[in-house]
Amino acid sequence: METDCKRDEPPADGGAIAALPAGTRLLHIGPHKTGTTSIQGALFEARDAMARHGVEWPATTRHPMEAVLAGCARTGMMGDTRPTEQHWERLLQQVRATGRRTSVLSSEFFADATDDATVERVVEQLGGERVHVLVTLRPLARIMPSQWQQYVQNGLRMGYEDWLRHMLRKAPYEQPNPSFWRRHRHDRLIERWARVVGTERVTVVVVDDRDREGLTRTFETLLGLPEGLLRPVPDAANRSLTLAETEMLRNLNKEFRANELPAELYSQLVRNGAVMHMKNACTPGPGDVKIGTPQWAVEAADGIGAEMAERIGAMGVRVIGDLRLLSGDRSLLPAVPKPATRTDVDPRLAPEVAAQALYGALAAAAAAPVRHTAAAKSRTVHQTSSGELVRVLGHRCLKRLRLR
Template sequence: METDCTSNDSGAAGAITPLPSGTRLLHIGPHKTGTTALQGALFAAKDTLPEHGVAFPATSRHPMEAVLAACARPAMIGDPRPADRHWNRLLEQVHATGRSTSVISSEFFADAESEATIARIVEQLGGGRAHVLVTLRPLTRVMPSQWQQYVQNGLRTGYEDWLDHMLRRAPYEKPTPSFWRRHRHDRLVERWARVLGPDRVTVVVVDDSDRDGLLRTFESLLGLPENLLRPAPDTANRSLTLAETEMLRNLNKEFRGNGLPDELYSQLVRNGAVMHMKNSCKPSPGDVRICTPAWAVEAAAGIGAEMAGRITAMGVRVLGDPELLSAVPKPAAAETPAAPRIAPEVAAQALYGVLAAAAAAPVRHTAAAKARTVHQTTSKELVRVLGHRCLKRLGRR
């Protein structure tokens, strides 16, 4: 689950100096550093922010399609290719904010590969008015969360095997080349600082012991009243348990092994089974969590210390304690780990999600079905629709 942060600063008496009025604050993530929690809070306060000279110009919590298009990155597996019109629309919304301070937040900005791409994005968003903010958490926290997110996008590699590739097998690019582009945090900060200059880059180090710290830090940076930004719960963003992730990973193997189309994965698996399971099932204290082995924790902490040292030497503004990036979490009490088992109700909800997604898919010449979302269909209607389709297919045969 993505949570929050604390903040120290170089301002008087430890106070955070707000950004200049009219700044276009570009929050680039990276992934799994509190981005979803922050985006939800900003979007929930969207109508109140203008009273304080701040705008959140996006029309959705996260303008993912727009940012993927800007960074020339592919969409999630099976989703439509990002179009330039999405980015152009976001630019129009940003420019319409006039002289207000505006906030654009997407972790996919961290996927921008070249300085030329970064320079173009910065220039289009306002040039000299742009200021970049990077939120960071320790790799030891990021790695399990990022792995299960990759599995939700089709990854078939087990956690320890994935860690082995990321930490032990040079050039550390397979099977997920985006991981170190996002999470070699010193190089990420350096790429953006080269374009904007270090005085226009702020790094916030997330402290997971302070759940609302990130929101308070953003309020200070934007000159907002305290507690204006409030957590906006999002069950669809919760992390999967080990059993849920392993169930999905094995499904990914079957899916790929049988050559099914990517569009089907997007519709039935990610936006069907997984989304419905997340919304309907809350992990219990007894569920087995994703556990990082000691060797990987030590390796990640060492990389974190190296990154923290390089970032603090760059001259960028750092809020929070950089030493947190190399902190080693306390080991859990020694006991034999339980085998991950998927609860029957969780499996049932995942299966129902697939059925709901199939029933809600657009049907030719059926306007009502096109307007229907996945989870707005009753069980009785699902059975009727699916039965009708099966009969039609049998009739064709």
């Protein structure tokens, strides 16, 4: 069954959202930290119900990250297996299998496509003129702390304020994370994709944090789905780290790098072991300190946001929502938490949180057991330095991972 996508619905700004034609392949490209995980969970959970209304979710997982990374010629997360062209080709086959039906695909890693040639290849292979690009945006001042702690989860060792200075004050603003502005210089991101598909096939959604269901309603309207079909799916593993949790991990990253441990070990024991278990097992409370952005950085981000909003507004793409949100208009935003200082509150990691992180690493190590080597048997643990013990454990786990 195919649906005729004709339903319009008034957005928050009083205009009307025109639904996309039946047979469209809606490509949500993020970028990161703009509600992507939430909408991916809702779409994946409702995939069977959407199919009954003529809308397909072609991927077999909530987020086909490996396939998209391969399609955009990008590497994976630190220590993860490098994505291959087979991942991308498998996703393309699933998209083609939807035929002439409407389909939707979402991945923030599409925003990592570096040039027009890559964007053009992705669009052509996903359906050419049938592809409609959707970009979701939030204010930079709200993205930056979330993106920093995400980089820390991928091995970053730099503190937040130092990182902000590099991103906002140290030209060419590419170190230590060149991907940041490729993703979050939103006007250039939209231009990059609009050059390939045309401005008439680009929709920009400005996410309003005051309206928790606004993004799902927008997707429902664009796809011609009944209101309420898409519902948020709780995902503790996607929550942001607190300041104390991030600082604990950042210091662990320093030790990890200082001991020259293999990246595969980081993926197995740290990111997918300690951090993942800690996030699933521990819910931050009112006493936990959030990552606070200093005022100078908020003002700098708001200035860039205002410039981006002006350029986006002049592009001719369809905009849903209020672009003034991107400029940090405080009358339109919920209050930004003030950064905690050492005299205000000292962010300390609760013992139970540290215990859960340690347990997560041990559980991940136990999932990849290795036999003792002859060299390890020749000395007791107490006769071996801590640094050497860490290296031995790392190489053993790496050996086991490669065997698996």
